[in-house]
Every structure is written in structure tokens, then in C-alpha cells.
Amino acid sequence: MAHAAHPPTGKPSPTGIDYAHTRQAEIRRAQKARLLASWCYDRGIGPGIGVADGAVQRVAARAAGVSPPHQNGAHSPPWTSVAHLLEQRALWDQRHERVPPPPAPCITCAVDPELCTRCRPLQLMLDDVADRVPQPERNSR
Ligand SMILES: [Zn+2]
Numbered sequence: 001m002a003h004a005a006h007p008p009t010g011k012p013s014p015t016g017i018d019y020a021h022t023r024q025a026e027i028r029r030a031q032k033a034r035l036l037a038s039w040c041y042d043r044g045i046g047p048g049i050g051v052a053d054g055a056v057q058r059v060a061a062r063a064a065g066v067s068p069p070h071q072n073g074a075h076s077p078p079w080t081s082v083a084h085l086l087e088q089r090a091l092w093d094q095r096h097e098r099v100p101p102p103p104a105p106c107i108t109c110a111v112d113p114e115l116c117t118r119c120r121p122l123q124l125m126l127d128d129v130a131d132r133v134p135q136p137e138r139n140s141r
Pocket residue numbers: 106107108109110116117118119120
């Protein structure tokens with residue numbers, strides 16, 4: 001039962017806990033969260049993104065150039081961190097009297113208007129009405 005030298009592959013320690021890997025994963029998650037938060041911030045997307053629809057979050061992550069963060073329950077989900085960072089940034093802006101980008105009226109539309117089931121039908125309807133109704137000419141009042 002001779003112990004071979006440990007290969008330098010970052011394999012789990014004999015205790016079964018891979019601290020280095022965990023720490024790296026943590027750093028990667030934090031980097032992702034920061035990237036996502038700054039992408040959202042630039043578009044006026046607030047902490048509400050943390051509880052947005054999963055599809056919206058995934059599209060946002062792809063658009064931000066971040067592979068969508070995993071939401072596997074055990075660890076604190078990256079979107080919670082993103083929301084937290086956005087909250088912190090809003091407070092920082094207040095304290096430093098910085099004017100943040102104008103808040104997006106609709107998070108989904110700010111991410112991708114095509115995804116929005118709330119505004120999209122309304123927009124299509126308004127476009128349709130605008131196409132069919134001529135400019136009002138009569139002065140009925
Ligand atoms: Zn919308």
C-alpha cells in the first residue's frame with residue numbers, strides 16, 4: 001500500500017473536501033455576479049432581476065457574455081448575489097450623488113423585448129391600431 005506522490009491535478013484532498021476547487025468556484029461565481037450586475041446596471045435593470053423569470057435571467061446572462069449561472073439550491077444562487085450587488089450599487093449612487101442610468105420600466109423588455117409577454121402583446125396591438133386608424137381629422141368637440 002505504498003503512497004504514490006500526489007499528482008498535481010488539484011484532486012480532492014483525502015478528507016474529501018476540495019477547498020481549492022470550492023474557493024475557485026466561489027471566485028468564478030462572484031466574477032459572474034459582478035459581470036451580470038454591471039450589465040444589468042448599465043441597462044437600468046434593478047435588483048428585481050434576481051426574481052425574474054428563469055428564461056429572462058438566462059437571456060440576460062448570455063447577452064452579458066456570462067454562461068448562465070447554475071441555480072442548484074445548495075449554494076447561494078448567483079442571481080441573489082446579482083440582486084444584492086445592484087442594491088449595494090443603488091445605495092452607493094445615493095451616497096455619492098451619482099445619477100444611475102434611468103431605471104428600465106420593464107426588466108423583461110430591457111433584457112429582450114421579444115420575451116415580454118406583458119408589454120409585447122400591448123405593443124403589437126398599438127402598432128396594429130396605429131397602422132389601421134388614420135390620423136383623426138374631425139374636430140368633434
Ligand atoms: Zn415588458
